[in-house]
Amino acid sequence: MIELDGVCKSYHRGQLEIPVLKGVKLELGSGEFAALMGPSGSGKSTLLNIIGCLDTADSGRYRLADTDVDGRSEDDLALIRGQRIGFVFQSFNLLPRISALRNVELPLVYQGMARRERAERALAALERVGLADRAEHAPAELSGGQQQRVAIARALVNDPVVILADEPTGNLDSKTGHSVMELFLALNAEGKTVLLVTHDLNVAAYATRVLHMLDGEIETEERR
Numbered sequence: 578m579i580e581l582d583g584v585c586k587s588y589h590r591g592q593l594e595i596p597v598l599k600g601v602k603l604e605l606g607s608g609e610f611a612a613l614m615g616p617s618g619s620g621k622s623t624l625l626n627i628i629g630c631l632d633t634a635d636s637g638r639y640r641l642a643d644t645d646v647d648g649r650s651e652d653d654l655a656l657i658r659g660q661r662i663g664f665v666f667q668s669f670n671l672l673p674r675i676s677a678l679r680n681v682e683l684p685l686v687y688q689g690m691a692r693r694e695r696a697e698r699a700l701a702a703l704e705r706v707g708l709a710d711r712a713e714h715a716p717a718e719l720s721g722g723q724q725q726r727v728a729i730a731r732a733l734v735n736d737p738v739v740i741l742a743d744e745p746t747g748n749l750d751s752k753t754g755h756s757v758m759e760l761f762l763a764l765n766a767e768g769k770t771v772l773l774v775t776h777d778l779n780v781a782a783y784a785t786r787v788l789h790m791l792d793g794e795i796e797t798e799e800r801r
């Protein structure tokens with residue numbers, strides 16, 4: 578499903594080039610559930626953003642399902658992202674002034690879907706995460722765990738093949754974090770490929786593969 582080879586990425590500070598990814602190789606099969614761990618600054622978010630088509634590599638190969646992603650234009654990347662990827666962030670990234678339902682609808686608005694179908698699909702996604710009864714609430718009227726579930730509904734609304742999450746439980750207490758992980762587990766059981774970044778061993782324990790990143794490379798991995 579996801580295949581990277583020799584992926585490199587540097588950031589630039591004035592004249593200084595700071596290498597962040599130094600030839601990442603990764604193969605993730607369809608239906609896998611993997612956790613990416615590693616010290617702060619090792620490049621986990623940078624890698625996840627490239628896999629999620631939010632950023633591009635400087636060099637290397639990236640294939641997602643049957644698509645060559647490397648070398649694509651911004652527009653192509655937006656399309657690939659919109660059709661195949663659901664992305665969940667640590668800080669939820671919901672728009673504060675619109676309802677949960679409208680937040681979940683947003684990816685469909687960008688696709689130009691008709692209003693009625695949009696609302697139906699968004700409500701179904703909220704139902705999937707157990708929050709249909711909170712559809713009209715604003716994010717501030719929801720708990721952290723509920724806000725993250727709304728964000729997961731938004732990630733699901735396009736029916737993506739891959740779900741990526743960057744420290745999705747980082748802002749949640751451990752009990753709420755576990756309920757969010759149960760949701761990822763259920764989505765994985767339904768066939769979604771899941772890759773998440775975490776610092777928490779209890780969160781990584783849900784995954785069947787744990788990849789360890791160190792200094793811009795995937796150094797080791799465990800399979801469970």
Ligand SMILES: Nc1ncnc2c1ncn2[C@@H]1O[C@H](COP(=O)(O)OP(=O)(O)OP(=O)(O)O)[C@@H](O)[C@H]1O
Nearest residue numbers: 588589595597615616617618619620621622623624
């Ligand atoms: N936009 C940017 N501009 C310049 N440097 C950046 C940028 N984003 C990240 N970096 C640098 O790249 C390195 C890797 O950052 P990244 O966010 O991928 O780490 P991480 O493994 O996700 O860390 P954390 O666990 O703290 O989230 C860091 O040294 C960081 O300072």
Ligand SMILES: [Mg+2]
Nearest residue numbers: 621622623743
């Ligand atoms: Mg990070």
